[in-house]
Structure formats: C-alpha cells, structure tokens
Amino acid sequence: MPQFSDDLFLGSAPTFMGTAKNATASVVTGSVTGTGLTVTALQSGDPLTVGQYVTGTGITAGSYITSFATGSGTTGTYNLSASSSATGSITVTASGNYFLGDPAPMSLGVGPLGRIYIWDVIPEAKQVANISAAVIYAAAGTATLAAGTSTQSVVRTDGTTVIQLDCPRAVSVTTGSGSPASANFTVSGYDYYGQAMTEVIASGTVASTTTPGKKAFYQISSISVSAGTTVAVSVGTTDVLGCPIRFTDAGYIISAGWASALAEDTGTATVADMTNPATSTTGDVRGTYTPSSATNGVRRLVCSLAVPAIAVGPNATRLGALGVNQA
Numbered sequence: 387m388p389q390f391s392d393d394l395f396l397g398s399a400p401t402f403m404g405t406a407k408n409a410t411a412s413v414v415t416g417s418v419t420g421t422g423l424t425v426t427a428l429q430s431g432d433p434l435t436v437g438q439y440v441t442g443t444g445i446t447a448g449s450y451i452t453s454f455a456t457g458s459g460t461t462g463t464y465n466l467s468a469s470s471s472a473t474g475s476i477t478v479t480a481s482g483n484y485f486l487g488d489p490a491p492m493s494l495g496v497g498p499l500g501r502i503y504i505w506d507v508i509p510e511a512k513q514v515a516n517i518s519a520a521v522i523y524a525a526a527g528t529a530t531l532a533a534g535t536s537t538q539s540v541v542r543t544d545g546t547t548v549i550q551l552d553c554p555r556a557v558s559v560t561t562g563s564g565s566p567a568s569a570n571f572t573v574s575g576y577d578y579y580g581q582a583m584t585e586v587i588a589s590g591t592v593a594s595t596t597t598p599g600k601k602a603f604y605q606i607s608s609i610s611v612s613a614g615t616t617v618a619v620s621v622g623t624t625d626v627l628g629c630p631i632r633f634t635d636a637g638y639i640i641s642a643g644w645a646s647a648l649a650e651d652t653g654t655a656t657v658a659d660m661t662n663p664a665t666s667t668t669g670d671v672r673g674t675y676t677p678s679s680a681t682n683g684v685r686r687l688v689c690s691l692a693v694p695a696i697a698v699g700p701n702a703t704r705l706g707a708l709g710v711n712q713a
Contacts, residue, residue, distance in 0.1 A: 412428065412430070412433070412434055412438070412479070413428075413429040413430045413477065413478075413479055414426075414427065414428050414429060414434070414477075414478050415427045415429065415476070415477055415478070416476070416478060417473065417476065418442070418444060418445060418466075418470045418472050418473065418476060418478075419470075419473050420469055420470065421465055421466045421467070421468065421469050421470065422455065422463055422464070422465060422466070423440065423451070423463065423464045423465075423466055423478065424462075424463045424464075425457070425460070425461050425462060425463075425464065425478075426461060427461065428460045428461070433460060434451060434460075434464065435451070436451055436452065436453060436454070437450055437451065438450060438451050440466065440478050440479070441478070441479050442472075442476050442477060442478035442479060443472050443476045443477070444470050444471045444472020444473075444476065445466070445470045445472065445478065446466075446468035446469060446470055446471075448467075448468065449466045449467050449468040449470065450466070450467050451464045451465070451466060451467075452465045452466065452467050453465045499695060499699070500692060500693050500694045500695050500697070500698060500699075501693045501698045502640065502690055502691065502692060502693065503630075503631055503690075503691045503693045504688065504689070504690055504691075505629060505630060505631075505687065505688070505689040505690075505691060506686070506687070506688050506689075507553050507627065507686070507687050508683065508684065508685065508686045508687075509552060509553050509555065509625070509627055509681040509683070509685075509687070510535070510536035510552045510553075510623075510681060510682075510683040511535075511536065511680065511681055511682045511683055512555075512558075512622065512623045512624050512625050512680070512681055513534055513535050513536060513537075513622040513623055514558065514560040514596060514620055514622040515534060515560070515620035515621070515622050516533070516534030516535050516536060516537045516622050516623060517531060517532075517533075517534070517537060517549050517557060517606055517609075517621040517622055517623070518530060518531055518532060518609055518620060518621040518622075519532055519534075519620055520560075520562055520618035520619065520620035521618060521619065521620070522615060522616065522617060522618050522619075523569065523611050523613075523614050523615040523619065524614050525613070525614045526569075526610075526611055526612055526613050526614070527610070527611050528608065528609065528610050528611065529571070529608075529609035529610070529611060529621060531549050531606060531608070531609065532549075533549050533550075534622075536551070536552045536623070536683070537549050537550060537551055537552070537623070538550050540605075542576075542580075542605070546607055547607075548575060548576070548605035548606055548607045549575075549605065549606040550604065550605050551603065551604055551605070551606075551623060553604075553627065553628075554577060554578045554602040554603065554604045554627070554628030554630070555602055555603070555623055555624060555625070555626055555627050555628055556598055556599040556600060556601060556602055556603070556623075556624045556626035556628070556670075556674065557573055557585075557587070557598075557599050557603055557606065557621060557622065557623060557624065558587070558596050558597060558598045558599060558621070558622050558623065558624045559571050559587045559588075559589045559590075559596070559597045559599075559619060559620075559621055560594075560595070560596040560597075560619065560620050560621075560622065561589055561590060561592065561593055561594060561595050561615070561617055561618075561619050562593065562594065562617045562618035562619065562620075563593050563594055563617065564593055564616065564617035565591075565593065565616060565617065566589060566590065566591055566592070566593055566615055566616055566617040566619070567591065567613065567614060567615055567616045567617075568588055568589060568590055568591050568613075569588070569589050569611050569612050569613040569614065569615050569619070570586050570587070570588055570589075570611070570612040570613075571586070571587045571588075571589060571609055571610070571611055571612075571619075571621065572584060572585070572586050572609065572610045572611075572612070572666065573585050573586075573587060573599065573603065573606060573608075573609050573621070574606070574607050574608045574609070574610075575603045575604070575605045575606040575607045575608075576603070576604060576605040576607070577602065577603065577604055577628070577712055578602075578604045578628065578630060579708065581711070581712045582712060583601060583603065583712035583713065584666045584713060585599050585600065585601045585603075585666055585667070586666045586667055587599045589615060589619050593617065596622075596624075598624040598626055599624070599626075600626070600656075600659075600668075600669040600670055600674070601628075601669065601670045601671075602626065602627065602628020602629075602670050602672070602674055603628075604628075606621075609621055624676075625676050625677060625680060625681050626656075626674045626675075626676050627674060627675050627676065627677070627681075627687065628670060628672065628673075628674055629670075629672050629673045629674060629675060629689075629691070630672070631672060631691065631693060631697060631707055631708065632658045632671070632672040632673060632697065632705075632706070632707060632708055632709040633655075633657060633658060633672070633673045633691055634657050634658050634660065634673075635657060636655045636657060637692075638691055638692045638693075638694075639655055639675075639689060639690070639691060639692075640690040640691065640692055641688075641689070641690045642655075642675065642687070642688075642689045642690075643686075643687070643688040643689070644677045644678060644679070644685060644686070644687055644688075645677075645679060645685040645686070646685075646686065651677060651678050651687075652678045653675055653676050653677040653678045654675070654676040655673070655674075655675050656669065656670070656673060656674045656675075656676075657673050658670065658671055658672050658673040658709050659671060660709070660710060661710070662710040662711075663710065663711065663713060664710050664711060664712060664713035665713050666713060668713070671708070671709030671710050671711075671712060672708060672709045673709075675687070675689060693707075694706070
C-alpha cells in the first residue's frame with residue numbers, strides 16, 4: 387500500500403487550535419478572599435472568561451475561573467477553582483483560557499494525514515478484437531487468445547502465458563452480424579498488482595453490439611464460453627480505465643484532466659465496488675474512470691485523487707488502499 391517516510395511523524399503531537407498563535411494576557415486589579423476574585427479594574431487585555439487561568443500574589447497555582455458570581459468580563463466577582471490565602475488589593479494576571487482559549491492547547495495532533503495521488507496514464511485506442519479474434523462458437527468451449535493492437539503476449543514469473551494490456555482497463559465482448567445466441571464469456575486473469583480475478587460478460591442476442599465489462603484487467607490468462615454463439619464473437623478492450631487506488635466516492639476526485647484541456651473533464655467515474663467477498667459479477671474493487679472522448683494513444687488522463695489516512699501512512703490498511711480481494 388502507498389507509504390510515505392514522513393507519515394511516521396504525523397501521529398500524536400501538541401497542536402494549537404485557534405485564530406491566533408498566542409493568547410493575550412488580561413491584567414486586572416482587585417482582591418481575593420477564599421475562592422472569590424473581586425475585580426475592580428481591567429487594565430489591559432481581553433475580558434475575563436470562564437476557564438481562564440489566573441496568577442498573582444497569594445493565589446493558589448493552577449487556579450482558574452469556574453463561574454461568574456456577579457458581573458461579566460470587566461468588573462465584578464468571579465469564583466476560582468482553588469482557595470487562595472491572600473486578601474486585600476492585589477494585581478492579578480489572567481492568561482491561557484483553557485476551555486474557550488485562543489488557542490486551545492491539545493494533547494493530540496491530527497495525524498496521520500492523507501495524501502494526493504496523481505493518476506497519470508496515456509491509454510491506447512480501444513479495440514474490439516485485440517484479446518481474442520472474432521470466432522463463431524458452435525458449442526461451449528475456450529476462446530483462443532491472440533495479442534492484437536496495443537496488447538502483447540507475455541510469460542509471467544509463475545510460467546503463465548497471458549495477454550497483457552497497455553494499462554488496466556475493462557474488456558469487452560462484441561457480436562458480429564446475424565442472429566447471435568447469448569453466451570457467457572468468463573474472463574480470467576490478473577489485475578495491475580498480480581491479483582487473480584474473474585468476470586462474467588454476457589455476449590447478448592443483439593447483432594453487431596459491444597458489451598463492456600466492469601472490472602479493470604491488466605492481464606488475461608483464459609476465456610471460457612458457456613454455449614454456442616451462432617455468430618462470430620470477439621473480445622477486446624474498452625475505454626473504462628482502472629484506477630490504481632481505491633476511491634469510494636466521486637468526491638475524492640479533486641480534478642480530472644483529459645486530452646491536455648484546462649477545463650475539467652466530463653467523463654464517468656464509477657466508485658469501487660465494496661461487495662465483500664467480491665464475485666465474478668461485481669464491479670471493480672478500486673473504481674474506474676471513462677473519459678469524455680475516445681482514447682487514442684495520445685490523450686492523457688491526469689486525475690488528482692484525495693487519499694484518506696486509511697489508504698496511506700502508518701495506520702493504512704490494504705482494504706483502504708486497494709479494495710477488497712479480487713474474485
């Protein structure tokens with residue numbers, strides 16, 4: 387999962403919440419009897435408030451104002467939290483409003499913080515038959531995989547031969563002319579992180595129709611066909627692009643730049659499917675984005691994503707960063 391070296395320094399730490407960096411002290415004259423402070427004059431600073439600490443001759447250390455007896459803010463009588471020994475006219479300095487203060491000292495910081503992830507990709511043009519060529523299936527069977535435009539045949543480290551796409555993206559099933567019979571195409575392969583995944587895409591009964599999948603594959607290892615199709619059917623790629631990290635709300639997309647335009651792209655964002663466990667018919671576990679115009683190997687997607695603390699830093703989880711396990 388994404389980690390950053392300075393995340394270790396974003397945990398518990400003193401911080402100050404308020405509109406000013408330092409509290410202004412209030413200098414008053416008055417008298418103290420027991421736990422009562424009688425103010426005769428406010429010489430400088432802000433008005434006194436409940437919760438404000440007070441110091442002065444004869445006042446018990448750590449005393450603060452607990453309530454107003456009479457008066458408010460300038461002259462009057464205030465109740466203190468601790469008894470005092472001095473009586474008579476004294477000078478009192480009050481500062482550091484603990485409860486209402488500006489600022490308020492806190493024992494904990496706000497970390498760990500999230501990050502901004504830049505998703506930067508130039509996807510090749512989609513193709514209808516660059517994973518498996520158009521074939522008429524007489525009965526249930528297995529599709530023959532063949533790398534076409536913008537895909538390549540590679541051998542994984544585990545010895546499996548796969549069709550590797552230019553970037554993670556959903557695949558499609560396209561029917562030819564005629565009267566097609568519906569069949570389920572079960573696509574098996576791996577995502578960008580090498581996690582095994584499967585999706586079932588129905589070819590449908592409408593001729594010359596492309597049906598897109600929902601999951602972003604990076605490698606295809608096999609495709610099984612549930613029944614005969616009566617017309618030629620091919621398998622290719624789509625413009626549904628797979629995000630490298632999970633986003634669960636479109637609001638996490640700070641900006642989506644496409645095709646070198648300054649204006650925000652009006653594409654379609656599909657958030658991560660959090661169904662757990664995932665199945666062969668659920669959506670992409672991290673989320674996808676479909677640009678407003680066709681990919682062509684030149685147009686670039688620059689998507690800025692707000693990444694919450696559950697996805698980065700010392701308290702991040704695999705679920706928060708990469709979604710539920712593929713199926």
